[in-house]
Amino acid sequence: MSILLNRLLELRGITKRFPGVLANDHVDLTVEKGEIHALVGENGAGKTTLMRILYGLEQPDEGEIRLGGKRVTIDGPAAAIRLGIGMVHQHFQLVPSMTLLENVVLGAEPSRMGVTDRAAAHKKVQEIAGSLGMTLPWEARVADLSLGPQQRVETLKALYRNASILIFDEPTTVLTAQEADQLFDVLRRLAHDGATIIIITHKLHEVMSISSRITVMRRSKVAGVLETAGSSPQEIAHLMVGEDVGHMERTGRSQPGEDVLSVSNLLALDKRGAPALRGLTLSVRRGEILGVAGVEGNGQYEMVQAIAGLIPVMGGTVKIVGHDATRASTRQRREWGLSLIPGDRNAEGVSKVSTIADNLACTEYYKSPLSQAGVLNEGAMQQRAKTLIERFSVSTPSPYTKVGALSGGNVQKLVVARELASEPQVLIAAYPSRGVDVRSTELIHSKLLELRTDGKGVLLISEDLGELLSICDRIVVLCEGRIAGEVPTEQADIYWLGELMIGGKPATNPPGAVMPTVTTTTTTTTTT
Amino acid sequence: MITTETTVRQNPTASAYNRFGPLGQSLAPFVLALIVGAVVLTVTGKDALGTYAIIFQQAFLGVTNLADTLLFSTPLILTGVATLVAFRAGVFNVGVEGSLYLGAFMAAWVGFTWTGLPGVVVLPLAFVLAGLVGALWAWVPAALKAYLQVDEVVTTLMLNYVAIFFTSFLVNGPFLAPGTANSMSPAVAPQAEVPRFMQSSQFNWSFVFAIVLTFGGGWMLRRSTLGYAIRMVGDNSRFAAAGGINVARTLIYAMLLSGMVGGFAGAAQILGVNGRFIDNFSPGYGFQGITVALLAAERPLVVIPAAIFFGALTNGGGLVQLFSNIPIDLINVLQGTVMLFATTRLAFKWLKSRPGKE
Numbered sequence: 068m069s070i071l072l073n074r075l076l077e078l079r080g081i082t083k084r085f086p087g088v089l090a091n092d093h094v095d096l097t098v099e100k101g102e103i104h105a106l107v108g109e110n111g112a113g114k115t116t117l118m119r120i121l122y123g124l125e126q127p128d129e130g131e132i133r134l135g136g137k138r139v140t141i142d143g144p145a146a147a148i149r150l151g152i153g154m155v156h157q158h159f160q161l162v163p164s165m166t167l168l169e170n171v172v173l174g175a176e177p178s179r180m181g182v183t184d185r186a187a188a189h190k191k192v193q194e195i196a197g198s199l200g201m202t203l204p205w206e207a208r209v210a211d212l213s214l215g216p217q218q219r220v221e222t223l224k225a226l227y228r229n230a231s232i233l234i235f236d237e238p239t240t241v242l243t244a245q246e247a248d249q250l251f252d253v254l255r256r257l258a259h260d261g262a263t264i265i266i267i268t269h270k271l272h273e274v275m276s277i278s279s280r281i282t283v284m285r286r287s288k289v290a291g292v293l294e295t296a297g298s299s300p301q302e303i304a305h306l307m308v309g310e311d312v313g314h315m316e317r318t319g320r321s322q323p324g325e326d327v328l329s330v331s332n333l334l335a336l337d338k339r340g341a342p343a344l345r346g347l348t349l350s351v352r353r354g355e356i357l358g359v360a361g362v363e364g365n366g367q368y369e370m371v372q373a374i375a376g377l378i379p380v381m382g383g384t385v386k387i388v389g390h391d392a393t394r395a396s397t398r399q400r401r402e403w404g405l406s407l408i409p410g411d412r413n414a415e416g417v418s419k420v421s422t423i424a425d426n427l428a429c430t431e432y433y434k435s436p437l438s439q440a441g442v443l444n445e446g447a448m449q450q451r452a453k454t455l456i457e458r459f460s461v462s463t464p465s466p467y468t469k470v471g472a473l474s475g476g477n478v479q480k481l482v483v484a485r486e487l488a489s490e491p492q493v494l495i496a497a498y499p500s501r502g503v504d505v506r507s508t509e510l511i512h513s514k515l516l517e518l519r520t521d522g523k524g525v526l527l528i529s530e531d532l533g534e535l536l537s538i539c540d541r542i543v544v545l546c547e548g549r550i551a552g553e554v555p556t557e558q559a560d561i562y563w564l565g566e567l568m569i570g571g572k573p574a575t576n577p578p579g580a581v582m583p584t585v586t587t588t589t590t591t592t593t594t595t
Numbered sequence: 596m597i598t599t600e601t602t603v604r605q606n607p608t609a610s611a612y613n614r615f616g617p618l619g620q621s622l623a624p625f626v627l628a629l630i631v632g633a634v635v636l637t638v639t640g641k642d643a644l645g646t647y648a649i650i651f652q653q654a655f656l657g658v659t660n661l662a663d664t665l666l667f668s669t670p671l672i673l674t675g676v677a678t679l680v681a682f683r684a685g686v687f688n689v690g691v692e693g694s695l696y697l698g699a700f701m702a703a704w705v706g707f708t709w710t711g712l713p714g715v716v717v718l719p720l721a722f723v724l725a726g727l728v729g730a731l732w733a734w735v736p737a738a739l740k741a742y743l744q745v746d747e748v749v750t751t752l753m754l755n756y757v758a759i760f761f762t763s764f765l766v767n768g769p770f771l772a773p774g775t776a777n778s779m780s781p782a783v784a785p786q787a788e789v790p791r792f793m794q795s796s797q798f799n800w801s802f803v804f805a806i807v808l809t810f811g812g813g814w815m816l817r818r819s820t821l822g823y824a825i826r827m828v829g830d831n832s833r834f835a836a837a838g839g840i841n842v843a844r845t846l847i848y849a850m851l852l853s854g855m856v857g858g859f860a861g862a863a864q865i866l867g868v869n870g871r872f873i874d875n876f877s878p879g880y881g882f883q884g885i886t887v888a889l890l891a892a893e894r895p896l897v898v899i900p901a902a903i904f905f906g907a908l909t910n911g912g913g914l915v916q917l918f919s920n921i922p923i924d925l926i927n928v929l930q931g932t933v934m935l936f937a938t939t940r941l942a943f944k945w946l947k948s949r950p951g952k953e
Contacts, residue, residue, distance in 0.1 A: 375837065377836055377837060396839075396841065397836065397837070397838075397839045398839035398840075398841070400839075401839045407837060409837050414831075414833050414834070415833045415834055415836075415837045416834065416837070417831075417834060418827060418830040418831035418834045418835070419831070420830045420831070421826070421827065421830045421831070425823070425826070425827065426834075428823070429827060429834070429835065429838030429839070429840070430838050430839055432820055432823050432824075433820050438820045438823075441819055441820050441821065442818055442819055442820070443817075443818050443819065443820060443822075443823055445818070
């Protein structure tokens with residue numbers, strides 16, 4: 068019976084539907100007091116939705132939440148905080164112009180006669196921080212700090228509000244390795260002091276090093292619950308990606324032809340001006356799908372942008388179907404046969420406030436049949452929209468519906484429809500199935516495979532190894548802006564890929580693997 | 596297969612305005628402003644309905660009154676269209692006033708310099724050159740924004756003063772009309788003035804020009820490839836760029852068009868009403884055009900009734916002061932309230948269109 072008393076937090080049968088997507092399907096999660104519980108799963112498996120429900124940001128359609136055996140209703144973050152639940156979001160929610168101290172106490176300032184009692188605030192915050200071995204420049208402004216300290220401020224915010232259950236949503240994505248280690252020290256101390264910690268992550272090594280138990284989610288359901296001590300990374304990976312890894316729709320080996328896209332020694336900067344691509348070299352051949360694996364933020368975005376001509380390159384070359392495209396405009400690249408499914412479809416794939424017909428015309432509106440002599444042919448635009456809506460079975464009442472009214476899956480189908488309509492020679496597909504329901508994902512995959520069969524090239528960027536292994540012919544791993552290794556899919560080993568993704572150096576390489584030459588590594592490491 | 600079993604989502608942040616439909620959405624700010632004005636009048640012990648009746652009578656009843664209202668609305672239609680074109684590309688151009696001043700001076704210069712030319716030559720020439728000068732003026736902040744990401748609100752606003760003071764210098768110095776003490780240019784040749792419709796009002800063909808231009812602008816935005824590019828860049832510039840539209844060039848084209856129409860507005864006012872360039876002649880036509888454009892939002896034709904509303908307030912408002920002890924400031928209150936509600940509507944729209952609401 069004592070084990071039951073320890074059971075602090077229970078989520079039972081949580082179900083959450085969004086239009087067109089079942090995000091959580093009767094999910095159970097039990098977290099004991101003083102435990103660090105890892106919630107793992109691929110992107111879109113439903114982890115974040117589950118935690119948003121726990122923090123009161125979403126309401127479940129079915130199911131209940133029990134705390135210490137009692138059923139609770141969490142109708143908003145305020146209710147969650149009252150119940151001692153705190154969440155550290157992936158994107159920090161801090162006020163940049165305020166000091167660390169002000170951010171920690173914001174909204175819950177200790178006050179004397181209506182005036183904030185800074186001394187009392189300082190004392191309380193320092194006590195909490197001290198117990199965790201944290202020292203922070205309290206009077207510095209958040210804007211002046213790097214991401215590691217900002218995350219500590221987020222953590223303190225939750226603790227200051229007496230949170231005893233802490234949710235961390237992918238906390239290490241923005242941290243350096245040292246900062247991640249520091250975070251883990253803090254988490255261990257908190258758990259030791261009796262706090263309950265749920266950490267969402269998709270990095271296996273983090274799961275193994277920090278958690279005591281693991282709940283694995285796959286496709287909106289719980290795929291399994293494991294004790295970390297007794298389980299192997301293989302087990303977790305299998306639960307994560309399922310049994311159907313690696314051999315689905317691909318029909319036979321491809322007979323790749325000449326390069327349709329080749330990128331060599333590409334250098335580019337990210338938005339903040341830091342090097343994002345550090346000598347990227349890869350090529351896509353006719354009749355193949357080249358997969359790019361990697362943890363997001365390792366240059367994927369800049370790679371896509373640079374190939375499409377949307378950001379300037381600082382060095383290297385881009386060739387599209389034999390043309391030197393390094394300095395060419397995006398339209399010129401598209402004219403040469405490039406198509407692009409952007410990674411962030413709401414920001415770059417569509418204009419949500421515009422109609423479907425307008426969205427579908429964007430890549431070809433300037434030429435016949437969509438326009439003549441600078442005048443749009445509305446009939447042709449409507450016809451094109453209708454044809455594509457039908458071919459990709461987009462659910463919409465009319466071609467003049469605003470895209471913002473469609474569900475995620477339908478929006479993505481529109482993007483794919485438009486990008487395939489121009490009959491590309493090479494298609495860049497960045498996270499094409501992210502946030503998309505299973506049926507639409509299948510449709511999108513089948514279209515990519517069709518392109519491959521027709522002798523076109525596809526560059527598929529994904530974080531989902533299952534997706535890459537099931538439809539790619541070759542896989543390269545992108546890590547810190549360059550290719551860390553390449554392998555034919557038949558020879559690909561999920562752990563070998565995983566190790567390269569997180570910057571490791573595997574002891575043995577699978578047969579057929581191509582590793583980068585040592586010279587490029589030595590010349591480029593200095594650029595960090 | 597266009598199915599009806601759709602997954603169309605009602606956005607939870609949809610504003611109350613949606614219930615009014617598109618026409619109601621355009622009308623709502625006016626109606627709300629009149630209500631607020633009535634409340635202000637009643638609270639201060641004035642007769643609200645009586646005041647509105649005087650304004651309405653003076654603005655619309657009788658041919659001359661109506662002509663005057665349309666006369667007052669003409670520059671606002673043009674500055675409204677000018678601002679709207681830039682807005683549609685996502686450029687918050689508040690520099691139409693500057694284009695207006697330079698276009699106005701250019702038109703006046705043509706009119707008092709090339710006095711030997713016949714009307715059919717000099718009038719179009721004056722308008723073309725005024726449009727050209729207005730466009731060139733707008734090119735400066737446009738290029739700064741397109742290529743160096745300099746915020747256009749600051750540059751366009753500041754350049755207004757440069758334009759106003761520069762024209763002021765011109766008519767106080769090199770182009771001061773001989774024999775006058777006031778800061779104005781010489782009068783333009785009679786044939787350079789825009790023909791009027793009647794004796795009793797200065798109402799002239801500029802109004803027709805403004806109407807035609809508004810319809811032309813609406814057609815350009817909806818049906819031309821340039822208009823398409825402008826709309827897509829304004830709706831989501833990153834999407835437009837990924838689709839192959841040259842965003843920088845499109846921004847510049849939209850600003851050139853905006854500045855050109857701003858120049859036209861100046862020419863229309865000088866050649867249609869004043870007959871010469873007068874220092875500081877604009878009571879803020881360019882700025883009122885911002886309100887007009889905000890009211891019209893994405894429907895260019897709404898510029899016309901919105902401008903007429905302001906024209907009516909200006910025309911009728913002057914009289915209110917004469918016949919009752921209601922200060923002219925009431926008109927400013929009404930204008931300000933309309934502006935407030937118009938921008939509120941945009942705020943709702945902005946909330947609705949925020950990405951990442953999945």
